[in-house]
Amino acid sequence: MASDVASRVTVEIDPRRYRDVLGHYPTGVALITAIDESGTPVGMIVGSFTSVSMDPPLIAYLPSKGSFAYSRISTASHFVINVLSAAQENLCRTFASRVDDKWSGVSWHSAPNGAPVLDEAVAWIECSVESVIEAGDHFIVLGRVVELAVVNPATPLLFFQGGYGRFTIGSLVAGAAPELASAIRMADALREDIQSLAEEMKAGCDLFGPVGSDLAYVGSATFPGLKRSSPALGSRTPLLAPLGEQYVCWGTPDEQMKWITRSGDTDPESQALKLERLEIARQRGWSMSRIARDEEIKFYDAVRQYTEEELLPARERVLREQIVAWSQLYEPVDVKEDETYSVHSIVVPIRCGDGDVVMSLRLVGLPDPTSGRDLLAIVDRLKEASALMSTKILSHVGSCS
Numbered sequence: 033m034a035s036d037v038a039s040r041v042t043v044e045i046d047p048r049r050y051r052d053v054l055g056h057y058p059t060g061v062a063l064i065t066a067i068d069e070s071g072t073p074v075g076m077i078v079g080s081f082t083s084v085s086m087d088p089p090l091i092a093y094l095p096s097k098g099s100f101a102y103s104r105i106s107t108a109s110h111f112v113i114n115v116l117s118a119a120q121e122n123l124c125r126t127f128a129s130r131v132d133d134k135w136s137g138v139s140w141h142s143a144p145n146g147a148p149v150l151d152e153a154v155a156w157i158e159c160s161v162e163s164v165i166e167a168g169d170h171f172i173v174l175g176r177v178v179e180l181a182v183v184n185p186a187t188p189l190l191f192f193q194g195g196y197g198r199f200t201i202g203s204l205v206a207g208a209a210p211e212l213a214s215a216i217r218m219a220d221a222l223r224e225d226i227q228s229l230a231e232e233m234k235a236g237c238d239l240f241g242p243v244g245s246d247l248a249y250v251g252s253a254t255f256p257g258l259k260r261s262s263p264a265l266g267s268r269t270p271l272l273a274p275l276g277e278q279y280v281c282w283g284t285p286d287e288q289m290k291w292i293t294r295s296g297d298t299d300p301e302s303q304a305l306k307l308e309r310l311e312i313a314r315q316r317g318w319s320m321s322r323i324a325r326d327e328e329i330k331f332y333d334a335v336r337q338y339t340e341e342e343l344l345p346a347r348e349r350v351l352r353e354q355i356v357a358w359s360q361l362y363e364p365v366d367v368k369e370d371e372t373y374s375v376h377s378i379v380v381p382i383r384c385g386d387g388d389v390v391m392s393l394r395l396v397g398l399p400d401p402t403s404g405r406d407l408l409a410i411v412d413r414l415k416e417a418s419a420l421m422s423t424k425i426l427s428h429v430g431s432c433s
């Protein structure tokens with residue numbers, strides 16, 4: 033009885049409010065295409081495309097009962113869902129409008145059953161019509177997937193609050209530009225210092241600064257004849273375990289856990305091991321990584337893509353995997369004076385007085401192998417240099433931020 037009454041009560045919803053609230057849910061944008069009865073291509077923009085079932089493979093979209101485009105699409109046995117890329121915003125606007133010739137200048141080819149596939153789409157899914165369900169002033173069209181492919185894995189077009197936009201990664205996006213400007217200013221104040229250190233050590237000498245949740249490569253010095261591969265100045269790497277140990281080991285427990293979980297590590301045992309390593313790094317005041325030549329090239333390529341190309345989840349994943357794969361190269365080594373080591377880098381923090389780490393100083397390109405005795409002497413020298421650099425930053429830049 034109670035449910036009977038409830039079903040008869042119609043709650044009045046203001047259409048504007050309905051649109052406004054629902055518009056806060058972002059959607060992708062797809063162009064549904066087909067060849068109509070007269071053999072002419074037809075297209076309709078929808079935000080209501082969704083996957084429905086894997087077994088059998090079903091998808092759905094919801095055309096308005098009043099849509100002219102849908103009245104033509106519904107005459108075809110097959111249709112294609114074209115997932116639009118952010119670069120196809122203009123095409124989307126054209127197809128959502130009432131202009132006559134929507135296909136002018138659009139390059140497409142036919143899917144196996146004839147419906148148009150846009151050459152520039154992110155992906156396409158060809159379907160046969162499984163069923164059409166009435167739902168208020170719309171239909172729910174269920175399609176059975178018969179063929180599908182990713183053509184162009186670019187950023188998709190998104191629709192939100194009535195406007196178009198694109199996807200950006202939340203987790204690894206570089207922080208605000210002021211942070212980068214500050215890191216560059218500090219690196220600039222230390223230009224001569226890293227140059228003379230590079231010459232003294234006959235090695236490469238680099239500076240890194242934190243920018244958002246990334247580390248930015250902001251200073252570099254070398255000496256003639258040293259062969260080294262390194263990323264371009266200004267490139268960034270995400271700050272996650274094991275990279276940037278000499279930042280994180282001085283940070284709060286919360287920052288340390290974030291650094292570990294960001295690497296995808298959810299195993300309590302391995303997390304505890306990483307926390308132990310951070311404690312060792314903090315007590316020592318320096319960190320070291322060992323050489324991995326082939327891996328290094330792949331890493332720098334991933335860094336370049338992360339920094340210079342469109343920030344896509346797949347690129348972030350490649351770089352993240354690359355960094356995590358390096359974990360064993362960062363295992364703390366108990367350096368013995370009479371043994372030798374293949375050292376890739378030694379890093380010491382540059383701290384603001386006794387406080388926060390504002391930059392890190394990295395030495396690369398040491399002879400391979402390097403004796404333990406030399407290594408310990410180099411560490412001492414780097415610590416001394418970093419203390420001087422910290423004073424210099426304060427006097428040149430005025431503050432450590």
Ligand SMILES: Cc1cc2nc3c(=O)[nH]c(=O)nc-3n(C[C@H](O)[C@H](O)[C@H](O)COP(=O)(O)O)c2cc1C
Nearest residue numbers: 076077078079080094095096099100101102128191
């Ligand atoms: C981003 C976006 C999403 C849309 N989603 C849908 C949808 O899911 N269903 C629908 O019927 N119309 C949707 N439309 C509107 C149609 O694309 C089309 O403009 C409308 O149906 C009128 O055109 P027609 O009568 O010529 O088909 C959407 C429009 C835009 C811009």
